[in-house]
Amino acid sequence: MDDTLKPRAPVAALAGLRWANRFARLDPAFFTRLDPTPLRDPYLVAADESAAALIGLSPEALAHPDFARFVCGNLLAPGCEPLASVYSGHQFGAWAGQLGDGRAILLGDAVGPDGRPWELQLKGSGLTPYSRMGDGRAVLRSSIREFLCSEAMHALGIPSTRALAVAGSDEAVFRETMETSAVVARMSPSFLRFGHFEHFYYAGQHARLESLADHLIDWHFPELRDAKDRYAGLLELVCARTAELIAQWQCVGFCHGVMNTDNMSMLGLTIDYGPFGFIDGFDANHVCNHSDTGGRYAYSMQPGVAEWNLYCLAQAMMPLLDSQDQAQAILAGYRPGFSRALGAGLRGKLGLRDERPDDEALFDSLFSILHRGRVDFTRFFRFLSRVRSADAGGDSGCRDLFADRAQFDSWVAGYRERLQSEGADDADRAARMNAVNPKFVLRNYLAETAIRAARGDDESQRLRAAPGAGRVREAGEFEEVRRLAAVLSRPYDEQPEHESYAAAPPDWACALEVSCSS
Ligand code: AMP
Ligand code: MG
Numbered sequence: 266m267d268d269t270l271k272p273r274a275p276v277a278a279l280a281g282l283r284w285a286n287r288f289a290r291l292d293p294a295f296f297t298r299l300d301p302t303p304l305r306d307p308y309l310v311a312a313d314e315s316a317a318a319l320i321g322l323s324p325e326a327l328a329h330p331d332f333a334r335f336v337c338g339n340l341l342a343p344g345c346e347p348l349a350s351v352y353s354g355h356q357f358g359a360w361a362g363q364l365g366d367g368r369a370i371l372l373g374d375a376v377g378p379d380g381r382p383w384e385l386q387l388k389g390s391g392l393t394p395y396s397r398m399g400d401g402r403a404v405l406r407s408s409i410r411e412f413l414c415s416e417a418m419h420a421l422g423i424p425s426t427r428a429l430a431v432a433g434s435d436e437a438v439f440r441e442t443m444e445t446s447a448v449v450a451r452m453s454p455s456f457l458r459f460g461h462f463e464h465f466y467y468a469g470q471h472a473r474l475e476s477l478a479d480h481l482i483d484w485h486f487p488e489l490r491d492a493k494d495r496y497a498g499l500l501e502l503v504c505a506r507t508a509e510l511i512a513q514w515q516c517v518g519f520c521h522g523v524m525n526t527d528n529m530s531m532l533g534l535t536i537d538y539g540p541f542g543f544i545d546g547f548d549a550n551h552v553c554n555h556s557d558t559g560g561r562y563a564y565s566m567q568p569g570v571a572e573w574n575l576y577c578l579a580q581a582m583m584p585l586l587d588s589q590d591q592a593q594a595i596l597a598g599y600r601p602g603f604s605r606a607l608g609a610g611l612r613g614k615l616g617l618r619d620e621r622p623d624d625e626a627l628f629d630s631l632f633s634i635l636h637r638g639r640v641d642f643t644r645f646f647r648f649l650s651r652v653r654s655a656d657a658g659g660d661s662g663c664r665d666l667f668a669d670r671a672q673f674d675s676w677v678a679g680y681r682e683r684l685q686s687e688g689a690d691d692a693d694r695a696a697r698m699n700a701v702n703p704k705f706v707l708r709n710y711l712a713e714t715a716i717r718a719a720r721g722d723d724e725s726q727r728l729r730a731a732p733g734a735g736r737v738r739e740a741g742e743f744e745e746v747r748r749l750a751a752v753l754s755r756p757y758d759e760q761p762e763h764e765s766y767a768a769a770p771p772d773w774a775c776a777l778e779v780s781c782s783s
Contacts, residue, residue, distance in 0.1 A: 278331040279322075280326075281322050284346075284374060291480060295351065296348040296350045297351070299370070301387055301391050309332060309333040310408075310430075310431045310743045311747050316429045319427070320376070320385065320452065321378045327430065336387065345385075346373050349371070351366075352364055353467060354459070354460035354527030358573075361525075364395060366393055367393060367399050368400075370386065370387050373385065384454065384456055385429070385450060385451075385452055386456060388408070388450075389449065404445065404446065409431060409715060410538060411449045411451070412449055412746075413428075415428035416750060416754060417707045418535050421706075423513045423517070424506070424533055424535060426451050426534055426535070428449055429450040429452055432447065434447070441782060453532070453536070454485060455481070457480075458527050458529055458531060461531070474584055481499060485531075486502055509606045513606070514535070514567060516701075517543065517706060518547065519541065520541060520543075520564050521567065522539055523537070523554060524567065540556065543643070543706045545709075547640050547641070550563045556780045572596070579592040608625075610701075616695070616697055627683065634676055637669070643706050644662070646698075647704050650698035651663075653681075655691075701757075705756045710770045713774070
């Protein structure tokens with residue numbers, strides 16, 4: 266089939282899609298209209314049925330060969346109006362000037378059966394006017410990581426953009442070595458970033474700031490529509506949502522890796538999955554991004570970086586605010602908001618019901634021994650629900666995670682005292698804890714295993730491929746991506762049949778490095 270032809274005629278697989286393109290109705294200064302660049306012979310790697318249902322696509326539609334072509338931008342659904350938006354941002358603390366959707370194309374809003382519009386973006390779908398030195402493409406490995414993590418975060422209950430599907434093509438792209446291309450179709454109520462506001466502020470186009478803010482308020486913060494000071498209210502809500510989001514990241518040991526202002530969502534969502542990571546053995550200063558040599562985006566830095574980014578946003582919104590004092594007063598709400606959310610999150614993780622003055626000391630002492638022992642973060646909290654409050658009997662599994670058992674013994678004695686003073690029932694506490702402490706998170710080695718299978722990196726694949734010939738795609742290759750996605754869609758369930766996915770990383774995983782290259 267000639268994939269340079271992009272019919273806008275009805276296509277059976279996409280018949281469920283209805284479009285209402287809110288962003289395309291804005292002033293053309295916000296974007297450039299253009300079509301995605303097709304990829305040769307695309308194949309579907311994985312799709313998410315729950316995300317698809319939000320926009321009225323059935324499981325049958327996802328299985329149709331046209332769906333992979335749609336995800337790769339080879340087939341345009343009637344009614345979509347593709348565009349790339351312009352934004353700027355601060356990267357690693359320095360003003361980077363104009364960035365923009367360099368490899369993501371917004372098809373428009375797909376409207377769900379419930380009437381809710383979802384922006385649908387194809388990431389990796391070709392050059393745009395904002396591609397700068399890039400090639401407009403994304404590689405299979407990073408696309409699989411974004412697909413898996415978006416859905417894993419959603420299942421954890423952490424605000425995130427969603428992933429509809431990932432499709433690949435054997436078209437080559439060059440990073441450190443030759444790799445193959447892929448596209449992630451991702452969905453969000455809005456992909457607006459802090460950087461969109463920074464762009465128009467630093468361009469001196471302040472009326473456009475107002476249009477952007479009005480757009481956000483109209484569609485995403487309707488409670489502000491009739492507010493007296495709606496733009497101040499907008500900044501306040503973004504601060505509050507960001508505080509909540511970062512607290513949730515800290516509670517599951519998630520490191521974003523590239524918290525530049527262009528990767529900060531105006532809706533307080535986790536956005537732009539690149540060199541992210543979940544902490545295995547706890548290190549408060551863990552840096553997941555190998556390119557982040559200064560550790561600017563280390564785990565322990567994330568709360569402060571988010572605040573710094575909010576200052577950048579407030580600066581960009583100054584023309585919409587009354588005064589510097591007003592901006593300062595709003596920003597001052599971030600730290601207490603974050604502390605409140607983190608405190609509530611950690612109390613939940615420990616199964617505590619009451620808020621008490623010595624909570625912080627209990628948390629600090631715990632994080633200090635987790636850090637010193639490089640204790641597996643996810644396994645520790647999951648096992649903690651099995652600690653008995655009345656006595657040291659039973660084997661929770663926690664103690665064995667510590668090389669220095671005495672450190673755990675001393676901390677857990679204080680924890681037991683606290684549980685007893687709350688009069689907690691163990692079974693009830695365990696149920697509450699297991700609903701907030703995931704058993705399964707997207708550890709790097711799990712993603713890597715799925716990626717290696719998908720790329721055919723394993724020995725059996727190499728042997729099957731004739732020398733010099735293009736590798737033939739086999740149905741089984743994407744099984745592991747799909748199985749892992751299914752496990753991660755129920756992170757709080759025991760799933761005893763998938764026990765191995767809850768294991769600490771094997772030795773080979775120590776050598777894994779994730780960088781900005783994607
Ligand atoms: P990121 O660090 O992935 O959030 O990307 C920062 C900026 O670089 C954004 O404007 C991206 O669109 C752009 N970018 C990253 N990779 C590419 C690429 N391969 N081609 C074009 N633009 C890219
Ligand atoms: Mg980005």
